[in-house]
Amino acid sequence: MNYKHLTVFLVILLTAAIIILGAYGFHESSKANIADLRPVLRIGAVPVESVAKTRDQFDKLITYLEKKTNWKVELFVSHDYNGIINEMAKGNLDIAWFGPFSYVLAHDRAMARAFAVEDNIRTGTVYHSVIIVHPESPISSVEQLIGRRLAFTDRSSTSGHLIPKAILRQHGVDVEKDMSEVIFTNTHDSAILAVKKRTVDASAVSDAVLFSLREKGIIGEKDYRIIYTSANIPGSVWAYREGINPTLLEKIKHSFLNVAKEDKEALGIYGQDLVKGFVPADDRDYDIIRETAKQLELVAIPR
Known part of the structure; x- marks a missing residue:
């Protein structure tokens, strides 16, 4: 093979490589774009520890929910409960993790509705x-x-x-x-x-x-x-925003109420072996919190 033929051969080889790599890249990009086209389930939480640690702790729960709902799950972590309540009130969050008092506030201000309460290994569905x-x-x-x-x-x-x-x-x-x-x-x-x-x-x-x-x-x-x-205080709850897709809501409820037997590692957000699962929540259990808040004139928290 003379120099001229070698040059032509290398040009053809390089062109073929570019085409192949480009096609592969397009294929991978297309797959990513297809994944991104999934509807988004937006969940909110307040960190018990740091924001970064909370995001790490939620990884397995997010993976579990994505698998069970076939929706892409995005986590929003606020520095306080008020941030979560405000985002849900704006329609920016679909479900969120609340303490009892913040749930009562979210119920009134953001149309939050409780669907699953923690079942703690030590204290059951209450804490102190x-x-x-x-x-x-x-x-x-x-x-x-x-x-x-x-x-x-x-x-x-x-x-x-x-x-x-x-x-x-x-x-x-x-x-x-x-x-x-x-x-x-x-x-x-x-x-x-x-x-x-x-x-x-x-x-x-x-x-x-x-x-x-x-x-x-x-x-x-x-x-x-x-x-x-x-x-006893009624336990922390997961609540959905009223108006959420009803089919999605049923999948979410099933996912939480069955997580202990379907994917116990997804409970890692609560710490090692502290929460054994969830049971259906009853809004009436939080009336005692409403009464206490009224007595202390804490029903309205600054936005």
Whole structure:
């Protein structure tokens, strides 16, 4: 083969390679575009820990829901419950994970309707608000919190604000007048760690989150002491936005109510072996939360 023939051969070979690679790239791009044409199910959640950690924890649940619904699932993580409520009210979220109080607010402001409640291994479909202090703290009762630094979690949190505020009032403590400082940490883990580090004198948090952090080794029994435990609180719920595609809704309900037997790893968002599944939710179970919110004049939370 002379030089001229070699040049022609290389040009033909290169052209063929470009055509083949281009066709392959088009094929892969087409597949991606086809996948992107799936309808989108938008879900919302508030981080128990960091936003990045929450996204990682939701990966398996998202994969499970995509498989069961054949819809593409997109996760929106807000720094607080108010952000989730507002996005659902705008029609930007289809389902979301709420605490009891934030669910009541979302029910009124965003047409949220509960469909699945957590079934916790320790406490079933209820949980508790606990007020914790450092083990070396002299505080041993709610009344002794007067003049101290107190941490709540989120203004729309049940166990981290609504219930403990009611408890304080029942014990003659006015949060607005009697505390030296009141802060909102946004997350339960931050409030728990604030007690451990002694940046506050006491924190009001969910016992479920407290147990979760202990299971993960983030805190130990020597890092806190419980001075008060509330009565039973109805559990956190998954709720849909009224008006959602009815066929999709049935698939979503089936997915959540059967996740424990169909894909237990999808429950990893709750921590290792803390939630054993879901049971159907009943909106009437949250009437006690509505009553408490009215008594504390907390029905309207700033938007």
